[in-house]
Amino acid sequence: MALIIDSHAHFEPRMLSEADLISKLDAAGVDKVALIPAMNDPLPPVPELMPSAVRLLMQSSLTRPLAEAAHRLTLTNEGNLRLLSGEYKIYPQPDNASAFELVKRHPERFLSWAFLNPRASANVLDDLEKWRSYSGMIGVKLHPHWHDYTTDLLFPLFERMQELNLPALIHLGFGKRGDYRAIAEKFPRLRIIAAHAGFPFYQDMWNFAKQHNIYVDLSSPYIDENLARAAVKAMGAERCLYGTDAPYGFADENHSYDYTAIRGWVERMPVSAAEKERIFAGNFLNLLEAS
Numbered sequence: 001m002a003l004i005i006d007s008h009a010h011f012e013p014r015m016l017s018e019a020d021l022i023s024k025l026d027a028a029g030v031d032k033v034a035l036i037p038a039m040n041d042p043l044p045p046v047p048e049l050m051p052s053a054v055r056l057l058m059q060s061s062l063t064r065p066l067a068e069a070a071h072r073l074t075l076t077n078e079g080n081l082r083l084l085s086g087e088y089k090i091y092p093q094p095d096n097a098s099a100f101e102l103v104k105r106h107p108e109r110f111l112s113w114a115f116l117n118p119r120a121s122a123n124v125l126d127d128l129e130k131w132r133s134y135s136g137m138i139g140v141k142l143h144p145h146w147h148d149y150t151t152d153l154l155f156p157l158f159e160r161m162q163e164l165n166l167p168a169l170i171h172l173g174f175g176k177r178g179d180y181r182a183i184a185e186k187f188p189r190l191r192i193i194a195a196h197a198g199f200p201f202y203q204d205m206w207n208f209a210k211q212h213n214i215y216v217d218l219s220s221p222y223i224d225e226n227l228a229r230a231a232v233k234a235m236g237a238e239r240c241l242y243g244t245d246a247p248y249g250f251a252d253e254n255h256s257y258d259y260t261a262i263r264g265w266v267e268r269m270p271v272s273a274a275e276k277e278r279i280f281a282g283n284f285l286n287l288l289e290a291s
């Protein structure tokens with residue numbers, strides 16, 4: 001069977017233990033996982049976090065400001081997440097060491113993104129130097145949406161990453177917190193993976209991305225099967241990467257993570273077997289080889 005690599009998953013042992021994670025990967029035939037440390041307290045089920053109505057609002061530039069206003073209401077002054085069921089901490093500095101320790105225990109199975117936050121760090125370039133020396137480090141994860149900063153703060157970091165040929169996996173925010181146009185134009189050689197099919201811009205970003213060095217992952221309940229298909233149709237299979245955002249969303253019957261859900265989206269896509277192989281692993285391997 002063709003190789004399957006999950007390009008976007010979180011190491012969150014409070015929701016999915018190391019042993020359970022590995023047995024789920026074995027059962028679902030996922031060969032490798034690019035980890036990201038958890039950036040928040042364990043979250044409630046998805047409908048509360050991301051009502052489908054909000055997802056619809058994001059799909060047009062006319063209604064996107066309403067989705068942004070709804071998002072602003074969920075962030076507290078302290079930078080935490082306020083939902084109906086309570087408040088959940090967002091960690092300014094996610095625990096990269098936890099993910100790199102898992103990589104060390106299972107180097108054949110796991111790789112890791114280093115999660116950086118220019119807003120919370122005295123010197124994010126030093127942080128990059130520290131984490132890039134860890135074995136299995138493949139690039140940098142950034143989250144201006146929940147870490148709540150404008151993406152111009154990332155320019156010095158992107159300058160260095162472009163020199164080092166390291167890709168950036170970025171969960172874009174609204175407006176200036178996700179100015180992908182400015183990033184791609186200023187750093188034309190930087191390889192950018194926009195998480196969750198280009199949340200919160202989707203189609204508006206896909207059109208632009210095709211002319212630039214921008215890829216998307218097809219992870220998480222921030223999108224659905226239709227949006228994943230639309231992204232592949234708009235950008236081409238060669239720009240789309242399989243990813244899950246595990247262990248968030250897609251609960252199985254035991255309230256654990258269902259690793260087969262997003263895999264099914266890709267398997268059912270109306271594209272060739274070769275294109276599916278690229279989405280499942282080929283594109284990601286090409287990105288890493290270029291590093």
Ligand SMILES: [Zn+2]
Nearest residue numbers: 008010036245
């Ligand atoms: Zn994620």
